[in-house]
Amino acid sequence: MHPYEDIRATILERINNQTWPAGSTLPHEEQLAKEFDVARGTIRRALSSLVEAGLIERRRKAGTRVVDRRSHMSTLNIPIIRHEIESSGAQYGYKLLSSDIHSPEKDETGFFKTASLKHVLALHLKDGRPFQLEDRLINLTAIPKARDESFKTISPNEWLVAQVPYSSIRTYLRAELASALDVTHLKITTGRPVFIVERQTTLKTVPLTRVRLSHDAAQYQVVTETADVT
Amino acid sequence: MHPYEDIRATILERINNQTWPAGSTLPHEEQLAKEFDVARGTIRRALSSLVEAGLIERRRKAGTRVVDRRSHMSTLNIPIIRHEIESSGAQYGYKLLSSDIHSPEKDETGFFKTASLKHVLALHLKDGRPFQLEDRLINLTAIPKARDESFKTISPNEWLVAQVPYSSIRTYLRAELASALDVTHLKITTGRPVFIVERQTTLKTVPLTRVRLSHDAAQYQVVTETADVT
DNA sequence: AAGTGGTCTAGACCACCGC
DNA sequence: CGGTGGTCTAGACCACTTG
Structure with missing residues (x-):
């Protein structure tokens, strides 16, 4: 045509x-x-x-x-968990577990160089059962509005996406054994694997937030497809 | 500018x-x-x-x-494992474990509807240690050349990428507990998590190949970045 | 130095689809 | 129906980078 x-x-x-x-x-x-x-x-x-x-x-x-095709490129799309759950027809639930303000030493990976940080732990539920544990640090220097947000009714994930512009996100995907927190809050047994999505979000070299999203491996996988070139 | x-x-x-x-x-x-x-x-x-x-x-x-930004899109790039290992400065090794021709019943996921299939199990090593276990089914009807390839010196992964054009690839990423095969060949202990990359490759609706790549979770993760829009 | 891809213009016509 | 984005043209000039 x-x-x-x-x-x-x-x-x-x-x-x-x-x-x-x-x-x-x-x-x-x-x-x-x-x-x-x-x-x-x-x-x-x-x-x-x-x-x-x-x-x-x-x-x-x-x-x-x-090009000498040596790798497969595809587009990865990790939606906000509420939308993923709701679009599957299940009922979404949210629970704030804790929220504190920390000094930089809490950041063991060195992603935040110096900043006062807000640490939020929250749980996302699918049909009433734990589905995703969100363990997040927020740079309060870059996002001062976050200091006064309780995150009792809206998850940090969703709040940030709506409020804060970003310029780049680095995502790590990996498998781990369930940590003590995972076991407690995802209600899985010790020794089970979890699927981890970790994201570091940046606005022009300023670190904004880092999050570790953990899921029962039996209930979660990531799917991606190459654009169908024909 | x-x-x-x-x-x-x-x-x-x-x-x-x-x-x-x-x-x-x-x-x-x-x-x-x-x-x-x-x-x-x-x-x-x-x-x-x-x-x-x-x-x-x-x-x-x-x-x-x-757009109401509800998800983070990024580009995922999963290279041929040999290139990934070599570019990290480590030494790459390859070992064919088994290669047989099966009937369709071997395909439990229903990806291949009807075809004679070649089943190949192979191990990729990094500095002499097991790194990735490749468990692959190949559609011999679509790729008859694969019947005569022994895969003793080149991995199915690499052979296919060089020989066979594809039009779309669906990739699944997930965490599992190590299977018996994983334990045996990746030389990890029972009860450890593995990171699984599963790929289904298609040429215009014809299923070509399906592969399960498993890795010791402690040694492998996937990293991806959004294009930096500024 | 020269050949290649990269950007831009000023116009034309078309196709989709919301009103 | 009409307004919007989508495609295409025929040119011009530019910038990179290789030989």
Whole structure:
């Protein structure tokens, strides 16, 4: 239908059938424009789409090369837990466990260099049963509003997403044995695995918040899909 | 420097400082073009960038709206394990454990509907120690070449990535207790957690391969970062 | 130095979809 | 129906980076 989609499909086909094998160089934009009889901008549109998909790389003067596919890129989406639970048709519940103000020494990972921190522990429930334990530190220097928020009715996660702009988030995903806190609050037995999502949120080099979200491994997994390039 | 970057930054600023709060509608492209005194195409470039970043949504006639940020999107990149190990400066090792041809009944998840399958079990080592256990099923109907490949010197993972084009990959990340196979081959003790990466690879609705990659949780985690929108 | 991709313009027409 | 974003053109100039 749209020229650039056909062109992208054709180029993809040539990559897949080894007409342009991994590592090889594609013709210039102008050559492609002539071949497909379209404007250069239309070729750029198609190639940009393939760059996003991670299939080709482009550098000035060097040209356009087919990437040697060595890894699988996909888009990871970790929603606010309330939305995830509600969209599954289950009932969401929330309980604040504790909330205190600490000095920086509480931050063992060195993410916060110097700041007064708020430490919040909260539980998210699915159909009345514990589902996610949220263990969070908030930089009060950067987010002073958080000092006066009790988090009794809204979770820190949701409050922060609504209130605070961020510029980058680093996420760690890992497996652990349930900690004492996990066992107590997630109501699982000692020796069970938990799935951990840890996030560090930053606004232009200023650390805003760090959170450890733990889940019973039997009830939680993360799913992600590559964009279907066709 | 480049107009579209400045424009994107300005718009981002207005979103962050609530000039255009979540849910509100931005001016049309032509209005913005007039305000910033650039061509409409330049405005489109800036807005497209924000769409990719997940900050705004656009629909014909409805206009451009600020997204109510309810989740964090990031790009997940799971490399071939050999490259990951080698780039960390460690030495990579590989060992084939078993390779057989099975009937479909081996596929308990129903990913492969009907096909003759090759089942391969292999171990990836880091500095001589077990690091990743690869448990893979390959659709021989779709990838007949795999029937004659012994996988004695190259891992199925790497062979497939080099040989087979795919169109989509679904990835599951989860925590489990080590299975008997995990305990035996990863040389961990019973009752330890493992981190599982499971992938289902498809070419235009045809299932190609499914793999379960297990790792000692103490040695493996996944890291991902959002694109830094500034 | 020169060739390549990157940005921008000023226009045209189209397609979707909300009113 | 009409207003919005989506696509496309034919040009121009620029900036990077490799040989």
